[in-house]
Amino acid sequence: MIYKQNVAEVIGHTDLLRIPSLSQLTDCEILVKCEFQNPGGSIKDRAALQMVQDAIARGELKPGMTIVEGTAGNTGIGLAVVAKALGFKMLTVMPKGQTPEKEKMIALHGSELMLVDPCPFANPNHFYHTAKRLGEENDSYWWANQFENISNAKAHYEHTGPEIWQQTDGNVDALVSVSGTGGTIGGCSRFLKEQNEDVQVWSIDPDGSGIYHYLKTGEYKAQGSSFTEGIGIMRTVANFAQARIDKGITLPDDDLVTVSRAVRNADGLVLGSSTALNIAGALFAAAKSGPGKTIVTFACDAGERSYSKLWNPEFLAEKGIQEDRETIEQMFNRYKTMDDSVIVNVTGKD
Numbered sequence: 001m002i003y004k005q006n007v008a009e010v011i012g013h014t015d016l017l018r019i020p021s022l023s024q025l026t027d028c029e030i031l032v033k034c035e036f037q038n039p040g041g042s043i044k045d046r047a048a049l050q051m052v053q054d055a056i057a058r059g060e061l062k063p064g065m066t067i068v069e070g071t072a073g074n075t076g077i078g079l080a081v082v083a084k085a086l087g088f089k090m091l092t093v094m095p096k097g098q099t100p101e102k103e104k105m106i107a108l109h110g111s112e113l114m115l116v117d118p119c120p121f122a123n124p125n126h127f128y129h130t131a132k133r134l135g136e137e138n139d140s141y142w143w144a145n146q147f148e149n150i151s152n153a154k155a156h157y158e159h160t161g162p163e164i165w166q167q168t169d170g171n172v173d174a175l176v177s178v179s180g181t182g183g184t185i186g187g188c189s190r191f192l193k194e195q196n197e198d199v200q201v202w203s204i205d206p207d208g209s210g211i212y213h214y215l216k217t218g219e220y221k222a223q224g225s226s227f228t229e230g231i232g233i234m235r236t237v238a239n240f241a242q243a244r245i246d247k248g249i250t251l252p253d254d255d256l257v258t259v260s261r262a263v264r265n266a267d268g269l270v271l272g273s274s275t276a277l278n279i280a281g282a283l284f285a286a287a288k289s290g291p292g293k294t295i296v297t298f299a300c301d302a303g304e305r306s307y308s309k310l311w312n313p314e315f316l317a318e319k320g321i322q323e324d325r326e327t328i329e330q331m332f333n334r335y336k337t338m339d340d341s342v343i344v345n346v347t348g349k350d
Contacts, residue, residue: 008085011038011045012159016167021266027291030282032299040081042301047183048078050155051144061142069144070131073102080109093131101305147181147237156187173293174200176281178274182240189244204281205250215248215344226253227309228273248344255280262328270303273310287335
């Protein structure tokens with residue numbers, strides 16, 4: 001008999017899926033890693049498991065302790081899954097204003113939830129600092145510290161990246177990824193570049209995040225706003241510092257809406273907002289790279305966690321976003337004709 005010993009062992013080894021409509025449109029292979037297949041429903045399950053396993057091995061996390069973490073949602077869910085599977089308690093600190101779907105999922109998986117007011121990172125009441133403070137003040141708490149804990153990127157260097165390489169038989173021309181903590185792009189880009197230095201790594205930023213500006217100028221600066229959650233960094237953290245990025249681009253929320261409807265209607269794949277940005281980025285990379293390329297990106301989670309925003313007509317109307325503003329074909333043609341000056345070429349920079 002072959003079976004798993006607990007639900008944490010189900011994490012990883014997700015399928016790599018070809019998106020037929022976009023592959024046909026671009027004359028490239030547009031492939032998406034189905035991270036919604038993880039038991040907690042997102043790519044953050046991988047980092048959660050690695051961080052907990054390494055903390056146990058170091059003797060930092062002992063039986064009876066409580067895991068505490070500040071998160072926009074998915075890492076809290078992933079840690080809750082791992083905590084329950086391995087016999088720990090979980091406390092999730094989350095800023096108010098995230099989708100209610102994520103709040104319900106955290107509670108559903110048995111984590112205690114502490115909601116705090118959203119505020120700038122410099123404010124000591126920021127969800128990151130709140131979780132850190134709780135972890136430091138309580139001997140029975142272990143703070144996961146997903147931003148600076150390099151076990152996060154290690155999960156993708158040792159598992160996700162090798163899975164992609166094996167599933168494509170080493171035929172990867174480009175890797176496209178958003179960044180939340182930078183763990184995914186950090187670990188995967190490092191592994192894939194070690195296999196083939198010519199793999200082009202694209203960093204895709206939502207409108208208003210600071211990564212694009214940082215890659216361009218060396219300074220984090222927010223410009224605009226986005227309804228995406230849990231992606232975009234305003235400081236260099238240890239996991240993102242590992243990323244080997246060649247090109248950077250920022251895309252507007254309107255494009256997330258366009259690509260999500262097109263892929264849902266043509267391919268039956270319902271995207272969350274982070275995934276929609278990833279796939280829009282893959283489309284952009286295809287437009288600028290030309291036909292015949294194999295482009296890999298991530299389905300970070302499933303679309304139901306974005307129901308109240310990305311899939312909510314009333315919310316989109318409040319944001320001034322039209323669901324039928326342009327077709328996916330028009331969007332792809334717009335990408336092809338966009339001036340290359342909008343792309344930050346990171347390769348060769350100090």
